[in-house]
Amino acid sequence: MKITKHLGVGIVIAGLVAPALLAPSVALAQIILDAPGFVGKKAESRLPDVKPAPLAWPRLDPGAVLCRSEGDLERLAARRQGEEGAGPADCRLVSSPTAVTIMQRKGPGRTQVRLTDAPTIFGWTDVWLPDKAPAGATRQAGR
DSSP: OHHHHHHHHHHHHHHHHHHHHHHHHHHHHHHHHHSTTTSOOOOOOOOOOOOOOBOOSSEEOTTOEEESSHHHHHHHHHHHTTOTTOOOOOEEEOOSOEEEEEEEESSTTOEEEEESSSTTOEEEEOSOOOSSOOTTOBOOTTO
């Protein structure tokens, strides 16, 4: 009976001491495993980032005027200033961004351009077209 008492007390003590001894090692293991250098981050399931494509440059934006000849551009300017007898001008408004190639410049308000998508179409515009695109000129989402 003495042995059983001591054995029973030993089991009870072992039952109380063992978790206390294991607790620090479990906590230590959790700290080590939760450390950012040891455990890789889960890969997020999302689409890859796509950089927006640069816009065509130089280009005529919607609302710009494209005239068939330099004389048409001059007549349009005269009509806009209210001059009488300026006559009709063979010009059209651009309805969507249109890529162009600059052929020649005659001051800031006269530029001869060729449409990039239709290389046989030439025209004159009063829009100032810088040679380089403005900084950050990229396609916006949804366009």
